[in-house]
Amino acid sequence: MSKGFNDVVTSLQVRPNGDTNLTGRYMLRNRSSGLYLDVMNGDTNNGARIRQWTYNGSAAQQFEFSHQGEGVYIIRGVVSGKALDIDAISTANGAKVHLWEYLGSANQRFIAAKSGSYYQLIASHSSKAIKVAGNSANSGAYVEQWQNEVQASSEWELVPATTTNPTLNLQKQAEAYSSMSGVGVETTSDAGGGQNVGWIETGDWLAYNSITIPASGNYTIEYRVASSNSGGRLSVDLNSGAIVLGESEIPNTGGWQNWTTVSHTVFINAGTYNLGIFAKTGGWNINWFRIVSQ
Numbered sequence: 105m106s107k108g109f110n111d112v113v114t115s116l117q118v119r120p121n122g123d124t125n126l127t128g129r130y131m132l133r134n135r136s137s138g139l140y141l142d143v144m145n146g147d148t149n150n151g152a153r154i155r156q157w158t159y160n161g162s163a164a165q166q167f168e169f170s171h172q173g174e175g176v177y178i179i180r181g182v183v184s185g186k187a188l189d190i191d192a193i194s195t196a197n198g199a200k201v202h203l204w205e206y207l208g209s210a211n212q213r214f215i216a217a218k219s220g221s222y223y224q225l226i227a228s229h230s231s232k233a234i235k236v237a238g239n240s241a242n243s244g245a246y247v248e249q250w251q252n253e254v255q256a257s258s259e260w261e262l263v264p265a266t267t268t269n270p271t272l273n274l275q276k277q278a279e280a281y282s283s284m285s286g287v288g289v290e291t292t293s294d295a296g297g298g299q300n301v302g303w304i305e306t307g308d309w310l311a312y313n314s315i316t317i318p319a320s321g322n323y324t325i326e327y328r329v330a331s332s333n334s335g336g337r338l339s340v341d342l343n344s345g346a347i348v349l350g351e352s353e354i355p356n357t358g359g360w361q362n363w364t365t366v367s368h369t370v371f372i373n374a375g376t377y378n379l380g381i382f383a384k385t386g387g388w389n390i391n392w393f394r395i396v397s398q
């Protein structure tokens with residue numbers, strides 16, 4: 105009889121094996137009721153209740169899964185970005201499920217355990233499953249945690265949700281800068297006419313204020329350039345170099361008015377910025393640039 109030994113044993117939790125391959129947004133359809141996991145009224149506050157509801161295709165029924173390793177996920181409501189959370193870190197049957205700002209605690213981390221073609225979501229802190237209260241078939245029934253008896257009301261079909269991020273396709277004329285250092289403007293012979301920026305030496309720069317990025321993600325930035333030199337290079341940054349997005353090489357195009365388009369991929373968080381193009385190695389002209397959602 106060792107109380108210490110018993111304490112160690114009872115503190116162990118038997119963890120189901122989690123699926124490690126989930127990523128992105130899902131709608132969760134309950135096996136028992138056929139209804140969908142739903143943030144009540146699309147509430148964005150801490151404590152927003154989670155219920156089941158008739159399918160309506162809204163973002164309040166979409167959840168973003170972020171794998172944390174070993175089949176453990178943070179599950180965020182798409183509307184608010186807040187995390188699925190068991191109220192007050194309770195381990196009791198019937199504890200309510202709501203959304204809360206992600207704080208990194210175990211009651212905000214869930215194991216996605218496969219159950220046939222369905223999934224159970226097991227709270228890390230309690231080893232209890234997310235299910236519909238009272239096994240209700242009614243739209244509006246709340247969702248809670250309960251000891252895992254592999255009830256059909258604790259099994260969820262994960263339906264991939266279409267990403268509905270707004271897209272961006274923004275072209276800026278290079279000569280329409282907000283501020284600059286060291287450059288000049290001339291008539292261009294590129295398609296579309298107008299002007300291009302030239303006289304770009306190493307260390308010169310161009311800045312474009314109030315560029316709005318509508319959603320966090322990968323973007324392609326295209327640059328329309330010409331050069332008689334090899335080895336040109338630009339870097340692109342946000343807010344006077346506070347965030348450097350990346351660099352792009354500018355090839356010898358065979359003449360100062362022989363135009364080509366070069367591009368690279370950068371990740372940008374949603375927001376409004378002053379965008380800078382900096383000549384790491386000068387000796388090229390630029391007519392325009394374009395930022396396009398991927």
Ligand SMILES: [Ca+2]
Binds near residue numbers: 286287288304
């Ligand atoms: Ca210059």
Ligand SMILES: [Ca+2]
Binds near residue numbers: 279297298392
């Ligand atoms: Ca131009």
